[in-house]
Amino acid sequence: MIPSDSGQGGSMEFAEVAVDAPLSLEKTLTYCIPNHMSVRCGHLVWVPLGRRPVQGVVFSVSRLPRILDPRNIISVIGPYPLLSTKNLDLAKWISSYYMCSLYQAAVLFLPPGFKGQVNAFISVTDGKNSESVVKDDEKDVVKYIGHKVAVTENIARKDIGTKRMATLAKLVRTGVLSKSWVISRKRSKPRFLLSISNGNIGDDLLPELDRTAPRQASLLRTLIEASQSIPAKELREKFGSTTLNVLIKKCLVVREWSRVVISKQIGKVQGKRDSIVLSSDQEMAVQEIGKALEEECSSQSFLLYGVTGSGKTEVYLRALEKCISAGRQGLMLVPEISLTPQMMNRVNERFPGRTAIIHSGQTLREQFDAWWGIWDGSFDVIVGPRSALFAPVSNLGLVVIDEEHEWTYKQQDKPPRFHVRETAIKLTQQANIPLVLGTATPDVTTFNRAQRSRHKLLILPNRIGHNQMPRKLARVYLVDMRKELMEGNRSPFSRRLSKSLSETVANGKQALLFLNRRGSATLVQCRDCGSILRCKRCDVSLTYHRDIGLVCHQCARRESPPEWCPICVEGRIRYLGLGTEKVVVELEGLFPGIKVSRWDSDSKSGKGDYQQIMEEFSDGRTQVLVGTQMIAKGLHFPNVSVVGVVQADIGLYFPDFRAGERTFQLLCQVAGRTGRGLDHGEVIFQTYLPDNYAIRTAAQQDYYKFYIQEMELRKYQRNPPFSRLVHMIYVHTNEETCKKEASTMARTLKSEIYKEGIGDLEIVGPVPGHPTRIRGRYRWHMIIRGLNPHFLLNGRIFPKGWSVDVDPVNVL
Incomplete structure (x- = not known):
């Protein structure tokens, strides 16, 4: 039973706790800290809220309560605080700016799997006479609970239905049924290694043990000769558990516990490259970032704007080298989990054995081990997507955000709906450390800030070739698909793209085809009545996939392809539109015998699938790679000589003021995947809107021209950065x-x-x-x-x- 008051004198301390409950923004609740507990700011605790326990984070401790008669904290989770003072300050800012609860903001900093759950159990109250229940539905509920003895509330809801849950709640209120709460165990916990060391025994003891207990004497001699601790597992295997346990009871050996950190290597680690000579623009960028690293309390932010293939990654790595040489740690963020292996290869190559990777695609154990390894300071560089921003880096000296324009840096599905870029700016300002934002297509708002000197602009205007000499960007051809149709070409590939693909395949080169649509057919329509098959739960059309049938891309609902129209009951069903699956089929028919792979969110069936696709294409086993926006971001494939954009205008039809900007960024990014080797490279944009400003400037690869036109539109519409x-x-x-x-x-x-x-x-x-x-x-x-x-x-x-x-x- 949890006491409702502290029951203690004036020497008690009180904690302000952000609890896991829907409260107003930035609100905490006051709890009393029992005398036997040690509670500090940043501790994770269990506290009572109403009749149930909830998890909370301690934000402050004082000797004066804000309310009379506060309730006691139930228990403390862990021996030490999991959130530092800086973490708590940043959580307060996130809560205030992004309008979420303090607890929702604080959870971002917790170890994976540490967010606890409370299960509500329902049982028949002892001593209560269920014969007093007269209604049939109430009798059914009591009979169900009685047979189960005790059942969780969630299971009961599934078994008896949502409507009868109101009856169950009434029976709990009248006392016929009882509700109790059980705190679930953490899904993962730290691993510890037990080691044994010599306990400084006297010289006269070993001869005595040689005579009475020779195995104990032999174990002690092994410890003395080793002059360091030995894992207990090894000693048990060699001398037996009984021998070791006896020495522990006699206090002749010392037990030492240490946390085990398992850092699983991600991707291939290549041999260290030859020393790279920087271009003058790269050298200047590294020097500017280095100056900020050398200055104390410098929170200078940089926008590293460099065209695709200009060597931005090398600038990141040189900056991280300077940060690490100063005795600090670096954080590098990437927009997609699928990009972490390739970036990890580059970082591991430069900092072997000192790099950690953490993201939600890992198992809970892998995330947990990586998190605690970062906590212990075992790594110099941490790589990951947006969640890595909240890794427990104790001595952070530099934050790098690659492809800062990417919308995936924004959490949209649940609160807190934070943006990594804005949160990183606040974090680096609080920590007084530099921030580097890198991209070939800056977010319009970010570039506007650089124009107003809120970020220092560093420019890499030229691509870098093998000999470090500037080289031109790949040539872009704009193909008007309206003319292709008028001239009788009904293939998804224009004649120019088909010709370029044929030459590429014949020459043993590789090609990328980009289409930001999954599936085989984006519409399924009845030819008689014109109706389109739509999801029953969502207001969207169903997409046809060859392997799994009709799929809703909003709720993942699946249906079998119909034999006849559900509206008019006619059988003339037509599959319309184009997706990555259909592009693969068309390519295999056009070029039989070549290896074509597909890279989208549907192509992943198991862990490591993306890595395998990337390795097969990087090694040349795949000649053509078809993909969605995943293939447009930060990938480096020197053997790609042709990039084809099957439908360049597909993103312009969304009712969003950023549609033009996002289209421009995607097209420029995917165009940058070619021309990275000896070949100059060729890019083909297929479009029905060749005069659109976003497509036209993307074909010219002219960011400044796009920026000027986009800013005119933003100003007229009063959209960011003007509001x-x-x-x-x-x-x-x-x-x-x-x-x-x-x-x-x-x-x-x-x-x-x-x-x-x-x-x-x-x-x-x-x-x-x-x-x-x-x-x-x-x-x-x-x-x-x-x-x-x-x-x-x-x-x-x-x-x-x-x-x-x-x-x-x-x-x-």
Whole structure:
């Protein structure tokens, strides 16, 4: 039983705890620290909340409680705090800026698998007479629980249904049933190694043991001769467990526990390359970053803007070398898990045995071991996607974000909806260390900040060849697919692309084909009534995949391909559109006998599949690689001589103000995958919109020209960087309720804007989302646009169903 008050005198200490519960932003609850507990800021604890225990993080400790009669902390998780003071400060900023609870922000810093769960168990109350239950549905519930003896609430919900859970709750309130809570065990825990060392025994003891216990004497001599501790497992295997246990009881040996860190090597580690001579632009960039590293308390941020193949990675590595030589650690972030092996190879090559990798694609044990290895300071460089930003690096000296423009650096699916770039800026400012943002296609907002001297701009204007001499970018050809159709070509490949692929295959070179659509057919339509097969849970069309049938790319629902139309019951079903699967089939028919591989999220069936695809293409076993945006980011394949973009305008049709920017970035990035070897390289953009500014400037590979045109549009529309946005989405299973709630919230916010006289803030919407329904829930959304949208939202508690996304990367 948990006491409801501290029951102690004035010498007690009190903790402010951020708990795992829906509370207002930045709110903590006060708990009493029992005298037998040692609790400090950053500790993970179990505390009572209502009738159940919840997990929490201690944010402050004081001798004065904020409330009368606070309840006691139940227990402390772990012997020492898991969050440092700097972690807590950054969590407070994340909570305030991205409008999430303090606990949601603090969880980012916890070890993998440490977020505990509480299971609610239902049982029949002892001594209660169930005969007092008269209603049939209540009798059924009591009978079910009685047969189970004790059952978790989640299992009961599945067995008896959601509707009868209200009956179950009533029986708990009346005391017929009882509810209790059990704290689940952590899914993973640290590994420890037991070693044995000599206990400084006297010289006269060994002769005595030789006579009475020769095995014990032999074990002790082994320890003395080793002059260091020996793993207990080895000693048990050689001398037996009984012998070792007796010496431990006699206190003749010393036990030593040490945490075991297992760092699994990711990818191939190549031999160390010959020393690379930097270009003058690279040298200048390294010197500028080096100056910031040498200065104390320098939080200078750099934008390293370099065209594809200009040697940005080498600049990162030289900067990390300077950081490590100064006795500090470095953090390198990449946008995709699939890119970590290739980057890991480069980093391992430069810092062998001193590099850690951590990401959600690893097993829980691998993540756990890597996390604790970083905690112990066993690594100099940490590589990973956005979650690696919160790794427990104790002596951080430099943060590098590769491909800083990538939208995958933003967490969108759950709170906190933070962006790595903005969070890293705050982290490096708090730690007074430099930040390097690298890209060939900067985010418009980031480049605008560099233009206004908020970031120091470092430019690598030229590609670097094998002899370190500047070389031109690959030539880009723009093919108007409207003309191809008018001239009778109905193939997904233009005549120029087909010719280039034929020459590439014949010459033993490699090619990349980019199409940002998965599957075989993106639409399945009835030729008689014109209806399109759609997901029953989402407002999207189903995509046809050859191996698995019809799939919804929103909720992953699967259906078998129909033999006839479900609307008109006719059998003329047509598969329309183009995806990566169909491109592979077309290529295999066009070039029989060559190896074609596909790289998208569907091509991964097991762990290490992406790595195998990359290695086969890198080794030349695959001649043509077809993929989605995964193949457009940061990959280095010198033997690629042709890159074909099958549908260059596919991203322009989204109702999002960043559609043009994202299209330009993708096209420039994928164009940069060729021309990295001896061949100059050739890129072919197939499009139905050849005059669109994003496609035209991407074909010219002219970022400055794109930036000027994009900024004109942004200024006219008052979009970032000329304002800030907050994207609010409301979801509900009932369409009318969803619309009504969104409209009510919009009216409330507009009224407050008028009341406060905030002239620069405006509400755009509400309107149905795109798509309008996902997983059975309708979506209505609106945008708050202005210089300081936080002013309107601070202190506001949103009802269940609302999500708030500050600085969204899309507004669909």
